[in-house]
Amino acid sequence: MYKSEEDFLKDYDSSIYEKLSITADILLISISNEEKTDYRKNNQKKMSILLVKREEYPYKDRWCLPGGFIDPNNETLEDCANRVLKSETNLENIYLEQLYTFDSINRDPRMRIISTSYIGLIDKNKVTNIINDKAKWFDITKLEEKDNVVSIELNNGVDNIIIKVKKELVDKTTSKYKYIGLDNNEVAFDHDIVIVSGIERLRNKINYTDIVFNMMPKYFTLKELQQVYEVILCKKLLDPAFRRIIKDKVEETDKYETNIGHRPSRLYKYKYNDSSN
Amino acid sequence: MYKSEEDFLKDYDSSIYEKLSITADILLISISNEEKTDYRKNNQKKMSILLVKREEYPYKDRWCLPGGFIDPNNETLEDCANRVLKSETNLENIYLEQLYTFDSINRDPRMRIISTSYIGLIDKNKVTNIINDKAKWFDITKLEEKDNVVSIELNNGVDNIIIKVKKELVDKTTSKYKYIGLDNNEVAFDHDIVIVSGIERLRNKINYTDIVFNMMPKYFTLKELQQVYEVILCKKLLDPAFRRIIKDKVEETDKYETNIGHRPSRLYKYKYNDSSN
DNA sequence: TCAAAAGTGTTATCCCTACACCCATGC
DNA sequence: GCATGGGTGTAGGGATAACACTTTTGA
Numbered sequence: 001m002y003k004s005e006e007d008f009l010k011d012y013d014s015s016i017y018e019k020l021s022i023t024a025d026i027l028l029i030s031i032s033n034e035e036k037t038d039y040r041k042n043n044q045k046k047m048s049i050l051l052v053k054r055e056e057y058p059y060k061d062r063w064c065l066p067g068g069f070i071d072p073n074n075e076t077l078e079d080c081a082n083r084v085l086k087s088e089t090n091l092e093n094i095y096l097e098q099l100y101t102f103d104s105i106n107r108d109p110r111m112r113i114i115s116t117s118y119i120g121l122i123d124k125n126k127v128t129n130i131i132n133d134k135a136k137w138f139d140i141t142k143l144e145e146k147d148n149v150v151s152i153e154l155n156n157g158v159d160n161i162i163i164k165v166k167k168e169l170v171d172k173t174t175s176k177y178k179y180i181g182l183d184n185n186e187v188a189f190d191h192d193i194v195i196v197s198g199i200e201r202l203r204n205k206i207n208y209t210d211i212v213f214n215m216m217p218k219y220f221t222l223k224e225l226q227q228v229y230e231v232i233l234c235k236k237l238l239d240p241a242f243r244r245i246i247k248d249k250v251e252e253t254d255k256y257e258t259n260i261g262h263r264p265s266r267l268y269k270y271k272y273n274d275s276s277n
Numbered sequence: 278m279y280k281s282e283e284d285f286l287k288d289y290d291s292s293i294y295e296k297l298s299i300t301a302d303i304l305l306i307s308i309s310n311e312e313k314t315d316y317r318k319n320n321q322k323k324m325s326i327l328l329v330k331r332e333e334y335p336y337k338d339r340w341c342l343p344g345g346f347i348d349p350n351n352e353t354l355e356d357c358a359n360r361v362l363k364s365e366t367n368l369e370n371i372y373l374e375q376l377y378t379f380d381s382i383n384r385d386p387r388m389r390i391i392s393t394s395y396i397g398l399i400d401k402n403k404v405t406n407i408i409n410d411k412a413k414w415f416d417i418t419k420l421e422e423k424d425n426v427v428s429i430e431l432n433n434g435v436d437n438i439i440i441k442v443k444k445e446l447v448d449k450t451t452s453k454y455k456y457i458g459l460d461n462n463e464v465a466f467d468h469d470i471v472i473v474s475g476i477e478r479l480r481n482k483i484n485y486t487d488i489v490f491n492m493m494p495k496y497f498t499l500k501e502l503q504q505v506y507e508v509i510l511c512k513k514l515l516d517p518a519f520r521r522i523i524k525d526k527v528e529e530t531d532k533y534e535t536n537i538g539h540r541p542s543r544l545y546k547y548k549y550n551d552s553s554n
Numbered sequence: 555t556c557a558a559a560a561g562t563g564t565t566a567t568c569c570c571t572a573c574a575c576c577c578a579t580g581c
Numbered sequence: 582g583c584a585t586g587g588g589t590g591t592a593g594g595g596a597t598a599a600c601a602c603t604t605t606t607g608a
Contacts, residue, residue, distance in 0.1 A: 004333075005333055005345075005346065006333060008345075008346045009346075009387065009388075012296070012298060012346070013296075017348065017349050017350060018349045018350050019289070019290070019349070020297060020298065020299065020347075020349040021289060021297065022297065022299070022391060038584095038585090039580075039581075040579095040580080040581090040584060040585045040586080041585070041586085042585090042586070056281075056282055056283060068282075068285075069282065069285045069286075069289070070297075071294065072294050072295045072296070072297040072389040073294060073295050073389070074382075075382075076380050076381065076382060077378065077380045077391070095448065095450070097451070097453065098377060098378065100375060101354065101375065101378045101393045103353050103354045103393075104353065105351075105352075105353060110286065111286075112349040112350070114299060114354070114393075116378045116380075171372065172487070172549045173372070173486060173487040173488050173489075173490050173491055173547075173549075174374070174482065174486040174487065174488050175486065176374065205451065209450060209451040209452065210449070210450040210451065211450050211451050212450075213450050214450055221587085222587085222588090223586075223587075238570095238571070238572070238573095239586095239587085239588075239589095240571090240572085240573090240588085240589070240590085241570065241571065241572085243588080243589090244569090244570080245570095257587095259580085260579070260580075260585090260586085261579065261580045261581070261584080261585065261586085262578070262579055262580075262584080262585045262586040262587070263577060263578035263579050263585085263586060263587045263588080264578075264579065264587080265586080265587055265588090266587085266588090270450075272449045272450075315557095315558090316607075316608075317557060317558045317559080317606095317607080317608090318557095318558070318559085319558085319559075498560090499560085499561090500559075500560075515598070515599070515600090516559095516560085516561075516562095517561085517562075517563085517598085517599085517600090518597070518598065518599085520561080520562090521596090521597080522597095536607085537558090537559085537606070537607075538557080538558065538559090538606070538607045538608070539557075539558045539559040539560075539605070539606050539607075540558085540559060540560045540561085540604065540605030540606050541559095541560080541605075541606065542559080542560060542561090543560085543561090
């Protein structure tokens, strides 16, 4: 079974092996504001992800993550992800982080395709135009885990998608899970698994990094920031505790909210921002 | 620049594109015991990694991580990593965790090769025979970070290798670094970077998981366990604090150390062990 | 008896949780 | 005035760090 590099390359050249290609797929996440229902109340936040409707075989008409084949001659996987995002959103310099390389053997009937997935985070206000009219933002309207099954409900205003992924413990020492898609008829490939594991990564990383600021506008209130944490973590946080934790990461400005039915909130900005943003 | 899937696949079939292949490379880490110098003292621990001397072009005679090309017809990347480990160490069921997919364009002159790297952890006592006589365990004799340059010194009893990798901050929010190999003349490909980032992952993960028990024998003393933490984290820990943290993860046995020049230590085992191990 | 390490107890400190309270705004 | 949320202070409890101390062994 074990063969030398030389043997492998000879066989590979003479096409004993199936063709192999690699795609970069991006789970692009942002925060949406729900419209206000009461002049007094704050608006609610939702997490949103960008999905594209497939136009080609296989999985025609299903929704999938934006992604594309790598050009092996000229680009890295991250270049490829950036190229795809630029073509979908017309934006550059989006925060990207490699998530995982998914490689199940039968994920695509055309050829062996391995997919390196990325998480992309963005402030939705910056997305002025989605170039590709097949791409839509889906709000996450439900997100829960029960009996090791993660259920996610997605809605783009027209379509409603339900994703169910089972988590099977494969290693006790690190709580590593294998993800298994259940009843998935609406999302292409294994992208249901990419979505679930990507959201889990974000929920985890928000606790020990400043990653959340990649989804925030330049100026924001502490309450808004807290709401973003709350919607990502799916739990309420106590105001004073949140403020204590966050206060080293943000900087006061002299700006305030206006036109709201309660005491206006001071605007803050991320302390370690670049000149841009 | 952006092209449809259909166009890409047509071009790819008719070989406009360079060939592409994927390897799985494994950073196999274990703990070594140094010989005793004093009948009273405990023996010291070292971290060790397995390297293989290359016999073929490119990078002939340099050391590299065990790894191999994926067979696109029949195996996943993790299957491939397991196959390679079996062929090097004759062991199965080694703890494996995907580290990162490295894909710089010029890492191999033969063709475009993308490498998905894995961390493997193992109790060295279980490795009775290394099958491949080109593979050797290297102890990490120095490991330090100064001015964002990580220096690692490796020694296999005969050869001494020095790795230097510079960390360049690319994202402030998550402290994400780009790793750049410096003066690397002894390690093949970009494996210096894989080694450094893998060790950093382990050092990180040891703090919030039980990952360390994959490197421990079935029975061990708390002091041994503490030494393993200390050598991985490169810092001394206080005994009472360590015991408090670890006590929920281990189970007392009635066994004790014997033949040592001080009070014998009780042997413990990992609480959540499988029947095997 | 001694050196080395095993193993335990105690205190002072820090941090977080939870709650209470006051402030400012638009209608 | 009132509903809503902004924003701050504080007491109580739990975890941790640092240190001191006792126990046990082989030579």
